[in-house]
Amino acid sequence: MTAQAGPLGQAVPSTGEALRIDGLHKSFGSNEVLRGISMSVASHEVICLIGASGSGKSTLLRCINLLEQINSGRISLFGQDITDPRVDANLVRRQIGIVFQSFNLFPHMTVLRNVTLAPTKVLKTPSARAADEARALLDRFGLIDKVDDYPDRLSGGQQQRVAIVRALAMQPQIMLLDEVTSALDPELVAEVLEVITELASGGMTMLIATHEMGFARDIAHRVCFLEEGRIIEEAPPGELFTSPKDERTRRFLRRIVDAKRL
Amino acid sequence: MEQNQPSEPVDPLLGLPARTVGGQLAPPGAYLATGRGPRLFSPGGGRRATVVSSVSTIVVLGILVAIFLLAPGARAVEHAFFSPTDMWRSFIGNPKQGYYSVGGAIWLNIRMFLVAEVLILALALLVALIRQSTGPALFPIRILATGYVDFFRGVPLILVIFALGLGVPALSLPFVSSQSDAVYGVAALVVSYSAYVSEVYRAGLNSVHQSQVAAARSLGLSHGTSLRYVVLPQAVRNIIPPLLNDFISLQKDTALVGTLGVIEANKAADIYSETVFNFSSFTVAAILFLILTIPLARFTDRLIERDRRRRLAGGTR
Numbered sequence: 001m002t003a004q005a006g007p008l009g010q011a012v013p014s015t016g017e018a019l020r021i022d023g024l025h026k027s028f029g030s031n032e033v034l035r036g037i038s039m040s041v042a043s044h045e046v047i048c049l050i051g052a053s054g055s056g057k058s059t060l061l062r063c064i065n066l067l068e069q070i071n072s073g074r075i076s077l078f079g080q081d082i083t084d085p086r087v088d089a090n091l092v093r094r095q096i097g098i099v100f101q102s103f104n105l106f107p108h109m110t111v112l113r114n115v116t117l118a119p120t121k122v123l124k125t126p127s128a129r130a131a132d133e134a135r136a137l138l139d140r141f142g143l144i145d146k147v148d149d150y151p152d153r154l155s156g157g158q159q160q161r162v163a164i165v166r167a168l169a170m171q172p173q174i175m176l177l178d179e180v181t182s183a184l185d186p187e188l189v190a191e192v193l194e195v196i197t198e199l200a201s202g203g204m205t206m207l208i209a210t211h212e213m214g215f216a217r218d219i220a221h222r223v224c225f226l227e228e229g230r231i232i233e234e235a236p237p238g239e240l241f242t243s244p245k246d247e248r249t250r251r252f253l254r255r256i257v258d259a260k261r262l
Numbered sequence: 263m264e265q266n267q268p269s270e271p272v273d274p275l276l277g278l279p280a281r282t283v284g285g286q287l288a289p290p291g292a293y294l295a296t297g298r299g300p301r302l303f304s305p306g307g308g309r310r311a312t313v314v315s316s317v318s319t320i321v322v323l324g325i326l327v328a329i330f331l332l333a334p335g336a337r338a339v340e341h342a343f344f345s346p347t348d349m350w351r352s353f354i355g356n357p358k359q360g361y362y363s364v365g366g367a368i369w370l371n372i373r374m375f376l377v378a379e380v381l382i383l384a385l386a387l388l389v390a391l392i393r394q395s396t397g398p399a400l401f402p403i404r405i406l407a408t409g410y411v412d413f414f415r416g417v418p419l420i421l422v423i424f425a426l427g428l429g430v431p432a433l434s435l436p437f438v439s440s441q442s443d444a445v446y447g448v449a450a451l452v453v454s455y456s457a458y459v460s461e462v463y464r465a466g467l468n469s470v471h472q473s474q475v476a477a478a479r480s481l482g483l484s485h486g487t488s489l490r491y492v493v494l495p496q497a498v499r500n501i502i503p504p505l506l507n508d509f510i511s512l513q514k515d516t517a518l519v520g521t522l523g524v525i526e527a528n529k530a531a532d533i534y535s536e537t538v539f540n541f542s543s544f545t546v547a548a549i550l551f552l553i554l555t556i557p558l559a560r561f562t563d564r565l566i567e568r569d570r571r572r573r574l575a576g577g578t579r
Binding site: 091117167 | 474
């Protein structure tokens with residue numbers, strides 16, 4: 001990869017630190033969801049966030065995409081502090097793709113329009129070129145025969161793959177995946193995980209909140225275990241899943257094993 | 263206890279006699295699956311249902327007509343309200359005799375309605391968007407918008423018409439005070455109805471889930487672009503039936519502008535009745551208003567029904 005454009009248009013090297021989070025705190029009213037998160041994500045690195053529901057995984061991802069206002073701390077994207085109020089959030093979000101648990105496709109638009117909306121309106125890509133690029137992406141993920149369908153004609157797995165394509169169409173530097181398979185029927189999970197695996201092998205930097213432990217073990221370079229808004233333990237998957245150091249990680253993994261999810 | 267034994271199989275889910283399909287027992291809950299809501303008459307009844315509904319319609323109408331005809335004052339009312347010659351005369355109008363054509367005057371209602379409708383759609387959207395805004399800088403206009411909606415929903419339309427129609431000309435401002443009464447009437451309709459319609463818009467905006475906004479914003483779309491391409495199209499789709507309902511009501515309420523002396527259908531009918539001492543002109547006006555509103559009402563029903571079917575079918579778009 002050659003030099004890429006940072007959140008404010010500056011050239012950034014294709015290796016090194018993509019994302020850095022320091023002492024991130026986030027509360028909803030009196031409920032403190034994130035209690036001092038610090039982590040670093042290297043370019044082309046895939047990190048899986050695991051932890052029980054309510055541990056703060058989704059909130060962390062939403063904070064990185066500036067969908068939530070943080071209380072304190074700092075988030076840097078390619079060395080640029082994106083939590084600075086002077087930073088244009090729209091410019092930052094172009095660099096960071098996010099995919100949600102509930103797909104959130106635009107129901108009143110065809111699959112193609114879902115994918116081309118942001119490129120044409122935000123990047124001002126001419127619509128013919130945006131459509132060509134969208135078709136190419138949809139083709140790559142086996143969705144080419146769905147371009148003219150509306151989202152509610154698609155299966156959950158297809159919808160989620162369209163949502164991933166929609167985020168990719170903005171050519172983000174980082175992808176955030178927020179429990180993207182949790183709302184899917186079990187038989188549809190695999191097709192979505194395949195897409196993510198392909199992205200990882202293409203070198204996409206990804207932060208993945210997931211309950212799919214087997215998947216996390218296979219794809220992640222590093223796994224972070226979150227509990228009550230803190231990163232309790234972070235290690236390569238081989239290490240974290242086989243010999244977790246912290247008692248809380250062990251307890252969590254034991255519960256997962258008991259539930260036959262690993 | 264023996265006779266309590268049901269003679270035919272009962273649907274375990276619904277406690278109703280079980281449906282059979284081609285001699286086979288339908289799965290439990292089969293009633294639910296075929297539910298298409300209330301019908302005018304059952305589809306399976308075929309010809310018999312048509313006969314029954316026709317007969318009952320004739321009987322009901324017959325009873326109503328009989329009550330009218332048997333009333334002690336039926337002759338007088340018939341002459342005063344349903345005299346064919348007077349209906350025709352008032353419909354055609356005769357300025358030399360001092361009365362206007364009700365049929366011609368209805369065009370003014372239609373024009374007022376069309377102009378008011380466009381302005382209401384725009385003003386109401388503006389008010390709704392202001393009320394939905396969150397920026398602290400917009401706080402003063404937000405208060406203003408809330409006050410506007412509270413005020414004009416609370417004051418009877420006819421008072422607004424009087425206030426604008428009599429008050430604004432009295433101000434003797436250049437241009438603003440020298441408009442025709444129809445303009446003040448339309449202005450009153452617009453400010454009054456926009457207050458209602460802005461609430462309809464607001465309901466529509468709220469009906470679009472917050473996750474849609476998050477999805478749009480996460481792609482880098484600005485607030486305005488998200489609103490324009492993601493939120494508003496879905497909001498408007500959701501509120502078309504209540505919006506049309508308000509417009510049916512608006513069509514009738516153009517008649518209130520006649521109180522300013524504007525010769526619209528109701529005023530023309532009023533002038534006829536005062537000139538000729540026969541109320542049949544009002545019947546003509548009523549029929550004309552019905553001709554205007556009923557198609558819109560049926561259209562609204564059709565939209566609601568289509569929307570409901572779409573939702574039951576999982577929707578095509």
